[in-house]
Amino acid sequence: MSVKDLVRNELKQRVQVSSTRQRYVDPPNMISLAAGDPNFLLPDYIADAISAAIKGGCNHYCFGDEAELKEAISNYYSKYGYKAPPNLITITSGGNPSLNQAYAAILNAGDENITPDPSYGGGGGMMRYLSVKNVHAPMKKVNGLFRIDLEALKKAITPKTKSLYLDNPGNPSGAVFTKEELKGIADLAIDHNFFVVSDETYSEYVWDGHKHECLIAIPGMENRTLVCMAMTKMYSWAGMRTGWVITGPELAPYVASAPSGSVSWPIQKGAVKALTEGYEYVETIKKEYEERLDYATKRLNELPGIKCTKPEGAFYLFPDISGTGMTSQEFGEKLREEEAIRISGSMYGPGNAKGHIRLSMIVPLSYQKTPSWYEVTKDKTLESAMDRIEKFVKRHVK
Amino acid sequence: MSVKDLVRNELKQRVQVSSTRQRYVDPPNMISLAAGDPNFLLPDYIADAISAAIKGGCNHYCFGDEAELKEAISNYYSKYGYKAPPNLITITSGGNPSLNQAYAAILNAGDENITPDPSYGGGGGMMRYLSVKNVHAPMKKVNGLFRIDLEALKKAITPKTKSLYLDNPGNPSGAVFTKEELKGIADLAIDHNFFVVSDETYSEYVWDGHKHECLIAIPGMENRTLVCMAMTKMYSWAGMRTGWVITGPELAPYVASAPSGSVSWPIQKGAVKALTEGYEYVETIKKEYEERLDYATKRLNELPGIKCTKPEGAFYLFPDISGTGMTSQEFGEKLREEEAIRISGSMYGPGNAKGHIRLSMIVPLSYQKTPSWYEVTKDKTLESAMDRIEKFVKRHVK
Numbered sequence: 001m002s003v004k005d006l007v008r009n010e011l012k013q014r015v016q017v018s019s020t021r022q023r024y025v026d027p028p029n030m031i032s033l034a035a036g037d038p039n040f041l042l043p044d045y046i047a048d049a050i051s052a053a054i055k056g057g058c059n060h061y062c063f064g065d066e067a068e069l070k071e072a073i074s075n076y077y078s079k080y081g082y083k084a085p086p087n088l089i090t091i092t093s094g095g096n097p098s099l100n101q102a103y104a105a106i107l108n109a110g111d112e113n114i115t116p117d118p119s120y121g122g123g124g125g126m127m128r129y130l131s132v133k134n135v136h137a138p139m140k141k142v143n144g145l146f147r148i149d150l151e152a153l154k155k156a157i158t159p160k161t162k163s164l165y166l167d168n169p170g171n172p173s174g175a176v177f178t179k180e181e182l183k184g185i186a187d188l189a190i191d192h193n194f195f196v197v198s199d200e201t202y203s204e205y206v207w208d209g210h211k212h213e214c215l216i217a218i219p220g221m222e223n224r225t226l227v228c229m230a231m232t233k234m235y236s237w238a239g240m241r242t243g244w245v246i247t248g249p250e251l252a253p254y255v256a257s258a259p260s261g262s263v264s265w266p267i268q269k270g271a272v273k274a275l276t277e278g279y280e281y282v283e284t285i286k287k288e289y290e291e292r293l294d295y296a297t298k299r300l301n302e303l304p305g306i307k308c309t310k311p312e313g314a315f316y317l318f319p320d321i322s323g324t325g326m327t328s329q330e331f332g333e334k335l336r337e338e339e340a341i342r343i344s345g346s347m348y349g350p351g352n353a354k355g356h357i358r359l360s361m362i363v364p365l366s367y368q369k370t371p372s373w374y375e376v377t378k379d380k381t382l383e384s385a386m387d388r389i390e391k392f393v394k395r396h397v398k
Numbered sequence: 399m400s401v402k403d404l405v406r407n408e409l410k411q412r413v414q415v416s417s418t419r420q421r422y423v424d425p426p427n428m429i430s431l432a433a434g435d436p437n438f439l440l441p442d443y444i445a446d447a448i449s450a451a452i453k454g455g456c457n458h459y460c461f462g463d464e465a466e467l468k469e470a471i472s473n474y475y476s477k478y479g480y481k482a483p484p485n486l487i488t489i490t491s492g493g494n495p496s497l498n499q500a501y502a503a504i505l506n507a508g509d510e511n512i513t514p515d516p517s518y519g520g521g522g523g524m525m526r527y528l529s530v531k532n533v534h535a536p537m538k539k540v541n542g543l544f545r546i547d548l549e550a551l552k553k554a555i556t557p558k559t560k561s562l563y564l565d566n567p568g569n570p571s572g573a574v575f576t577k578e579e580l581k582g583i584a585d586l587a588i589d590h591n592f593f594v595v596s597d598e599t600y601s602e603y604v605w606d607g608h609k610h611e612c613l614i615a616i617p618g619m620e621n622r623t624l625v626c627m628a629m630t631k632m633y634s635w636a637g638m639r640t641g642w643v644i645t646g647p648e649l650a651p652y653v654a655s656a657p658s659g660s661v662s663w664p665i666q667k668g669a670v671k672a673l674t675e676g677y678e679y680v681e682t683i684k685k686e687y688e689e690r691l692d693y694a695t696k697r698l699n700e701l702p703g704i705k706c707t708k709p710e711g712a713f714y715l716f717p718d719i720s721g722t723g724m725t726s727q728e729f730g731e732k733l734r735e736e737e738a739i740r741i742s743g744s745m746y747g748p749g750n751a752k753g754h755i756r757l758s759m760i761v762p763l764s765y766q767k768t769p770s771w772y773e774v775t776k777d778k779t780l781e782s783a784m785d786r787i788e789k790f791v792k793r794h795v796k
Contacts, residue, residue, distance in 0.1 A: 015652055048449065054445035055440075097660060129502075240663070259524050267664075
């Protein structure tokens with residue numbers, strides 16, 4: 001009997017899929033508009049706080065996680081109008097670990113989760129692992145952005161539905177859901193008795209007067225909502241690994257008790273510093289992203305066959321490229337081969353992502369070249385990328 | 399329907415158990431001999447390396463984990479006579495996360511794991527979570543230390559046996575398993591077609607000329623062994639969170655693909671520094687532990703009703719206290735109430751731990767008082783603890 005026969009059932013399929021996936025080697029002039037890894041360095045005071053924590057004894061166990069961090073998260077989140085008691089917050093090691101922890105607390109084998117299409121598929125690995133069926137419900141396009149379609153959601157609900165995934169602000173959809181939209185979702189969750197895994201990773205990035213609203217603040221939703229967040233996007237914290245799950249008093253002990261990775265104590269101390277004193281840094285990043293979004297939206301709308309709406313939130317563009325006559329996969333492959341631009345597209349759902357590509361306003365070259373975050377603002381990388389896309393589209397679309 | 403009805407089945411029981419567990423508030427003069435959290439500060443060059451990594455851009459994603467760290471681990475482990483290719487090493491966020499990752503790769507619901515009694519129960523939470531039955535097989539006492547009993551293991555094997563947990567050096571047993579003992583275990587694993595989760599957390603701490611041998615180096619065991627390690631104990635790294643799983647080429651992709659927490663990139667960079675340049679620090683710690691073990695063994699053997707054998711490995715004492723007429727639970731509770739000493743005991747297995755207590759040679763007060771690891775050597779804490787135990791035993795045993 002081979003080792004493969006002995007390993008966990010779900011993994012057999014998963015490893016096979018990953019080993020047959022094609023690997024590309026990037027040419028040296030590649031510009032990636034695919035990544036979700038903010039390309040800013042951290043302010044020096046973060047590294048200094050972490051170094052001081054290590055020298056001060058934070059190499060020791062931190063049972064129950066850093067109380068100051070839970071306090072800082074509670075204060076941070078209260079700006080959205082909901083005050084979570086610190087003891088109901090579970091610290092995780094990032095965005096996907098938050099989703100994994102949330103799903104692990106609530107899903108049994110045979111349960112179903114609903115994921116709107118298109119949206120981020122981060123918890124999919126854990127769902128397969130828990131033998132949970134992930135059902136897609138189409139979103140509807142309103143004024144160029146994908147929004148929740150309550151009728152489509154209703155159709156996807158079965159007696160086995162245990163949870164709904166919701167990313168707000170949406171990735172790649174760009175929608176920031178209104179209080180009214182969230183109320184509609186809450187009514188469904190209460191009527192049909194399911195949880196909502198509310199992925200609020202991009203809450204910091206909301207544009208043009210839109211406002212981030214909290215599902216968990218809606219009456220009846222406190223113990224039905226698992227707010228999953230991370231510092232990855234909001235604080236350029238991808239490799240540092242810090243996230244959290246906020247939920248209500250009935251649900252919190254179950255989230256805290258699910259098996260999880262553990263989070264470095266010195267990094268938690270750095271996160272306290274970032275959340276309590278780092279807002280100027282976040283403001284600088286926000287301004288830069290919005291300039292990039294405005295610039296790229298304008299450039300794209302000048303091209304034949306492309307319609308691009310500036311998102312209400314997050315830092316991705318999700319233009320409709322169906323007018324070019326190419327599928328999103330063709331567009332992505334040719335753009336990579338002919339112009340050395342990497343994008344993502346068809347991975348955000350089986351249906352509605354068709355005819356769209358996702359362009360991240362993170363442009364990865366700059367952070368490798370600059371010594372300090374203060375200097376990381378405009379370089380010519382995004383401009384070059386848009387020039388290449390222009391050349392590409394004008395060559396293919398007559 | 400309440401939230402509890404909706405959460406994951408396994409967690410209902412688990413949270414209930416934890417909420418009914420009694421919480422003690424330590425008096426200010428409490429000395430804990432229960433902890434496994436090495437009480438040394440880290441050398442400053444670790445904090446400096448981590449700070450430099452953050453300032454240099456390691457706040458970004460590190461996909462596939464830090465290659466330098468895998469290289470450093472491969473080189474480190476080769477001192478035990480087995481050269482693991484770096485690409486077969488999976489980085490984890492510590493000791494329990496290594497066990498969780500290993501079990502998650504191999505165990506399906508309904509499988510059985512065998513755990514020798516007494517031994518560390520770290521993977522138990524994940525096993526319950528995966529609906530795996532954990533079967534205990536008694537160890538046998540030889541010259542005062544608990545060792546693997548192959549006949550008892552054989553009796554515990556069923557057609558559902560998928561894995562054996564083995565801690566080598568043993569916690570709390572103190573045994574360092576010989577090549578011959580490991581060969582006996584390997585024969586069983588090959589004959590009965592199961593994996594061995596080889597927890598080698600304490601490999602650095604082996605005393606009196608004993609030698610740490612590698613199960614994975616035995617012919618036929620490369621793809622049957624999951625070596626689980628962590629820097630927690632070897633490098634006073636508990637709160638930093640770094641560990642790894644080493645296995646063979648057939649098994650490695652499955653371990654790497656199991657859902658896991660993720661490890662901070664700057665901390666990984668610090669771990670490289672520790673593994674490549676930190677051996678002097680480890681030698682200092684080792685010397686200190688051995689002095690504590692020798693001192694405490696001598697003090698305990700002077701007491702009526704107590705028989706204590708110095709362990710071959712790890713930094714725990716596991717004396718037989720049955721001659722005092724108290725059970726290990728009674729001994730532990732009274733010692734805490736009367737003398738403010740915290741120990742652990744009956745949690746290491748259902749049978750063979752009876753009549754024994756575990757005393758950790760980590761004495762937690764000192765690191766809080768000293769500014770630098772160079773100064774953290776002898777203070778009077780262990781001496782005070784042994785004085786209190788002496789008073790306690792002499793009062794109760796006539």
